[in-house]
Amino acid sequence: MELVKWQYCNPYVDRSREPNRLFIFGPHSVTVHQEPDHEIDLTQNTGYLVWDGAYLLSTFIFDHVDLRNKSCIELGAGSALVSIAAWLKKPLRMVATDMADYQGFARKNIAENHADVEVCELLWGDARGRQNNRELGQFDVILGSEILYLSSQHSNILTTLDTLMHQRSVAYFLYKDRGLGEGKFMEKAHERGFSIKEMPRALILPEFRSQPYHLLSITKIK
Numbered sequence: 211m212e213l214v215k216w217q218y219c220n221p222y223v224d225r226s227r228e229p230n231r232l233f234i235f236g237p238h239s240v241t242v243h244q245e246p247d248h249e250i251d252l253t254q255n256t257g258y259l260v261w262d263g264a265y266l267l268s269t270f271i272f273d274h275v276d277l278r279n280k281s282c283i284e285l286g287a288g289s290a291l292v293s294i295a296a297w298l299k300k301p302l303r304m305v306a307t308d309m310a311d312y313q314g315f316a317r318k319n320i321a322e323n324h325a326d327v328e329v330c331e332l333l334w335g336d337a338r339g340r341q342n343n344r345e346l347g348q349f350d351v352i353l354g355s356e357i358l359y360l361s362s363q364h365s366n367i368l369t370t371l372d373t374l375m376h377q378r379s380v381a382y383f384l385y386k387d388r389g390l391g392e393g394k395f396m397e398k399a400h401e402r403g404f405s406i407k408e409m410p411r412a413l414i415l416p417e418f419r420s421q422p423y424h425l426l427s428i429t430k431i432k
């Protein structure tokens with residue numbers, strides 16, 4: 211019997227750096243390990259924690275996006291929470307990608323949840339990344355949570371999107387504006403031939419709507 215209803219924003223306990231975290235999506239429980247002992251700041255090891263944006267993007271996908279018969283890939287997956295939540299929506303194929311160092315970490319979380327999610331290295335933009343992207347093929351849905359905080363990477367992310375997307379693909383990115391130039395991504399995406407729209411704030415969980423979170427949908431226009 212459930213004694214206390216699970217809630218993500220618990221005013222009494224901060225679970226953000228606990229080694230094991232529980233997330234609930236409808237009838238599904240997902241447990242994700244974190245590695246908070248790494249030195250973590252915006253320049254290093256960011257993927258070893260689940261960022262709030264990952265939970266927000268996961269709930270958006272779980273509640274609003276139909277992934278049946280779709281191929282789906284996550285960029286900068288870190289813990290792979292978003293990929294695991296997306297896999298609950300029964301896509302044809304789900305791939306979690308990040309830099310090589312995170313593969314074991316993501317695989318552990320995926321195995322813990324008995325999820326059928328492939329894990330691949332994918333570096334944004336560079337020559338090796340482009341080759342990897344081509345080998346991966348194209349995807350119907352591309353996901354990214356909290357990957358726009360390094361504005362120096364925006365061009366690389368767009369190069370990766372260009373390779374992974376076909377004309378009917380859609381990418382959903384969620385980020386918090388931390389004043390690091392995240393918003394410049396929209397201008398750059400327009401310049402590179404993408405259509406990029408901010409989605410209604412009603413699609414972000416109510417507890418987070420007062421914070422500068424943004425949910426983007428991106429398609430290719432040429």
Ligand SMILES: C[S@@+](CC[C@H](N)C(=O)[O-])C[C@H]1O[C@@H](n2cnc3c(N)ncnc32)[C@H](O)[C@@H]1O
Binds near residue numbers: 259289
């Ligand atoms: C802030 S973390 C977000 C992790 C996860 N998406 C979340 O929201 O919990 C950013 C992620 O992007 C990955 N990343 C950073 N630069 C990258 C690059 N050049 N190519 C691929 N992944 C990169 C990091 O390894 C990290 O996992």
